[in-house]
Ligand SMILES: Cc1cc2nc3c(=O)[nH]c(=O)nc-3n(C[C@H](O)[C@H](O)[C@H](O)COP(=O)(O)O)c2cc1C
């Protein structure tokens with residue numbers, strides 16, 4: 001992987017700023033001959049797009065994707081795919097106040113420290129508007145791994161967790177929180193709305209499970225599947241923690257508790273547990289690949305926070321404009337996309353070496 005592309009065989013990069021005319025992705029290394037149309041990508045973008053309900057940012061974007069290259073007569077040609085979404089609801093004037101002040105927790109200071117010059121309009125390149133293009137690239141990746149099903153959902157908001165006994169996969173698309181527990185989803189309506197009205201924000205934990213991943217994807221040392229998953233998830237805006245399988249919980253178990261016992265099965269081993277999250281030695285075991293991703297609370301909040309100006313003077317920042325009160329909610333389709341991109345890349349890497 002290079003510093004500005006993700007993936008080794010199926011590679012992608014994105015471009016564009018939140019308040020520029022458009023955002024885009026280039027996906028390279030896609031196998032030829034896959035049937036691909038905008039309609040294969042759009043449903044995933046619709047799941048992530050802003051302005052859907054009061055629990056997300058009020059910015060209105062249609063997020064309609066166009067495929068500009070790499071497809072001929074409805075099939076991928078094996079040449080770079082170029083995907084484009086026009087920005088239509090920038091309203092850049094909202095952000096004039098942050099031109100000379102730093103929003104604590106956002107990337108304003110760090111970008112200035114690095115580049116000495118930044119597009120402050122809505123955070124420019126650091127805005128999670130960019131994640132729309134990852135979702136588009138992820139939709140392409142899914143076509144490379146039709147044997148895999150990926151499901152991500154929110155398991156915790158503001159410290160309030162779902163009850164595993166209430167888990168119902170069909171609930172996930174029915175409520176605005178991608179929540180598998182209808183009772184938790186009900187509680188979260190008030191929780192998130194109260195935070196928003198109070199000018200505050202909340203963090204969230206997203207779980208992602210990929211089933212159908214065969215044993216053998218991954219690589220032992222430098223391209224471990226778990227390391228690439230962690231890198232992919234950690235590269236999502238506002239992600240502050242990634243756990244594979246039991247993650248930090250594994251450190252509190254004994255060896256016998258943490259083992260994933262194996263018994264003879266009809267088609268390979270039958271595992272009696274999955275503490276490892278479907279990965280051992282950097283390589284998939286054939287069990288579900290499972291991870292958890294921690295999103296921090298949105299940094300742009302109406303409650304004043306101490307900060308400094310670009311000239312180093314003390315000030316207070318109270319961020320107006322359109323913001324997600326809990327970014328983990330719309331982060332969920334992005335987590336799925338990164339899972340798809342990592343798995344598709346590793347499928348192709350595995351084929352390249354092992355056939
Ligand atoms: C889907 C999504 C939506 C987001 N929406 C906002 C937002 O409305 N306001 C905000 O301040 N941060 C938002 N963020 C988080 C910022 O983009 C992120 O905090 C910022 O880029 C700094 O990066 P870091 O938090 O990873 O250090 C969002 C993140 C995601 C994944």
Ligand SMILES: C=C(O[C@@H]1CC(C(=O)O)=C[C@@H](OP(=O)(O)O)[C@H]1O)C(=O)O
Pocket residue numbers: 018019049050057058059061090121122123124126127128129132237321322323324
């Ligand atoms: C526009 C989107 O989300 C944005 C993510 C974001 C941020 O700071 O990450 C800040 C807000 O907007 P802006 O970039 O205009 O300041 C969100 O509305 C989107 O997800 O499509």
